[in-house]
Amino acid sequence: MPLQDHMQLISVDDHLIEPPSLWTDRLPKKFQEAGPRIVEMDVSENTGDDAMVATLFNAGGATKKRLAEVWTYEGRVYPNIGLNAVAGKPPEEYGMDPTRYDDMLPGCYDVHARVTDMDIDGVQAALCFPTFPRFSGTLFLEGKDPELALLSVRAWNDFHLDEWAAAYPDRFIPMIILPLWDPEAAAQEIHRCAAKGAKAISFPENTVGLGLPSFYTDHWDPVFRAAEETGMPLCMHFGSSGKPPITSPEAPMAVMIALFGTNSMDATADLLFSQVFYKFPELKVALSEGGIGWVPYLLERIDLTWEKHRWYQNVNKEVRPSDLWRKHMYGCFIEDLEGVVRREKVGIDNIMWECDYPHSDSNWPKSRQYVTEVMEDVPDDEVHKMVELNARRVYNFPRSE
Template identity: 70%
Template sequence: EVWIYEDRVYPYIGLNAVAGKKPEEYGAEPTRYEDMIAGCFDPKARVLDMDIDGVQAGLSFPSFPRFAGTVFLEGKDRELALLSVKAWNDYHIDEWCASAPDRLIPLVILPLWSVEECVKEVYRTAAKGAKAISFPENPVPLGLPSFHTDHWDPLFSACEDVDIPLTVHFGTSGKAPITAPEAPMAVMTALFGCNSMYATADLLFSPVFHRHPTLKFLLSE
């Protein structure tokens, strides 16, 4: 069970669905839906699991498109990529979060290759009830302009206008904090929080908050 997008294959990584499993069963190998508990893919079952864990509300990031939708950024067909971004956002708002609107927080992704389309999607999804936007912790490794340019200003202004925060989940830059090719995955896992430290310093020393004083960023995970 894999996703095929254009000419690329994306397996569902088992490490993204370890709820209910023993630590020794964790791994990055592909997994099947039948090997997961229902709360990993059924929003109603997820709310029941949240009750057990004492969690009032949860915000779910995309899996196959990656946490900030960068799979679609890699797409050759920009029209298909834009439709894919919109389809994920519509599903997340209209189906996933609508099943428990007081418990599941609507998060959307953006067509990062076009600031103009990003702005349009901010206004479109905010009108539908989006409460947060997933954005790369550092755009540069993805081949996009940095926070130190004025490239993203129209997007940041739109976010201020509708009062919606940008949330930067660690790893969304596509640059993992691994120390050596031979290092075990535990090293990378333990160091991922450092990516959030890099993002914080990068943003604080950039002109972003001087130009957009009411803009909000969230550090996720």
């Protein structure tokens, strides 16, 4: 049975490729040279340090071109202008990085073309993560000039809120990134952006891998408090910690891709055994692109651990971890038949759907067809929650009249 006409698909994990002028249009003149900008680079005859750039461009089946467009920031070169932006290409042409904007569908970086591609795909609304700044803005942790880094974070947020999401308010859930090096400044940015209509915050699924304090400290309290006060969930996209699940140096990237859900498992265990949800009882966390099939097993394992070991551990001894999951956490899936089959164990109110345009995991342009197939045996009221209603509730994103 096809999805009912009244059910609108909302993707809680898509990605946008930043247009070349995002920062040059918004940064003060004194930062134009050092701030993020696009330049052309000859990657076919580089030597020394630039040889690594050439290798990146020519690896993984990426299109080989002599002149490539790259991002620079404070003199450093970042070649992945469109990480895995392969929508519309056959799998045998997939690679990690397009080398020029004209290698991608315009919908990757042009909001009007994106809405056209969403219409083709049968997707009503989407939440779009960054690309160049990485999924939660962690690139700006590398900034040498803290003033430029903060202005660069704010520029991305202003672009997203004032230009991208504002162009079609009923089609995009507005998201922001944070100056992660300063929790107080991050809290201020949450409140500034909430006043402009932001609905979601991208945040690393593990801060320790970034050289930052863990969820077990009080370091992040200003951020969690501001998120709670503004009603914005933290969106923890797998891999945002910068710690991919590689098993060995020789393992192909396929191993990392297959295991990426373990990042979300790690975040779940950390959060459920930490004091975060006790200190901030209204905080919400969405595990973006983490899948859901693992949730029943992990919740069972965590509850058993809590039952047997809580008495001598520094964990809460009153509240069952799985109860915290159902109140605070949300699993998000693209293709996860096992998770859909076991949806009651995950929590039907705790599941949201993703498209992942323009990455290789996306089913674009057949997302609605895929969701119809995977939800074939699911009651309509449960389907409606998972593909639309849960997202509207979690992100405070009501239908427009």
